[in-house]
Amino acid sequence: MTCGLCGSGITADEKFKKQKNGNIHRYVYYGCTKKRDLHCKSGYIKEEELVSQFEKLMDTINLEENEIKGRVRAEVNRFKKFHFFVLGKKERINITDVDVRTYAKYLLQEGTPTEKRELLSCLKGKIFLKNKILSIAE
Numbered sequence: 001m002t003c004g005l006c007g008s009g010i011t012a013d014e015k016f017k018k019q020k021n022g023n024i025h026r027y028v029y030y031g032c033t034k035k036r037d038l039h040c041k042s043g044y045i046k047e048e049e050l051v052s053q054f055e056k057l058m059d060t061i062n063l064e065e066n067e068i069k070g071r072v073r074a075e076v077n078r079f080k081k082f083h084f085f086v087l088g089k090k091e092r093i094n095i096t097d098v099d100v101r102t103y104a105k106y107l108l109q110e111g112t113p114t115e116k117r118e119l120l121s122c123l124k125g126k127i128f129l130k131n132k133i134l135s136i137a138e
Contacts, residue, residue, distance in 0.1 A: 001030075004130025006037035013044070030129065045132045053134040054120075055105050061136050067122045068100050075103075 001010040015027045031044035107119045120127070125136045 001127045001129055003032040003036075003040060003042050004128035004133075004135065005042045006032065006034070006040040008035040008037065008040065009033045010129050012047075032129075042130065043132055045129065049132070050129075050134065051108050054108050057134060057136060058101050058104050058108075061123060061125070068104065068119070071118070072100065072103050 002008070003010060009032075010030050011033045013029045013031065015029070017025045017027065019025065028047035029044040030047065030050055032040045032042040034040050104119055107115050111119065123136065128135045128137060
């Protein structure tokens with residue numbers, strides 16, 4: 001991901017806040033590394049907002065569907081094995097029934113950081129964050 005104002009990279013900044021009642025909250029913000037422009041005014045965006053913008057973009061962007069379908073196939077096979085070992089049931093699940101864009105949105109919400117990174121590597125085009133707005137140039 002690249003800063004749309006100065007061309008520097010984007011980095012995550014993780015913050016923890018301890019409340020009086022003992023709860024600890026985790027916040028992640030993304031912003032410009034300011035490597036190319038020390039005075040870049042691009043600002044920071046919360047992780048939740050960034051994921052929300054990615055979800056909206058999933059309907060409009062060009063995905064490398066073959067690569068994502070391979071990941072879906074692996075995930076379905078993993079689920080079949082789990083289902084068989086734990087419940088002893090064998091059901092047919094067709095890969096063609098899975099909508100790639102819906103799966104991508106699911107990974108953005110529920111996936112591990114590694115799964116999210118792999119998903120974003122399947123995008124065709126360069127990702128820009130400019131004035132807290134996400135865009136992709138193809």
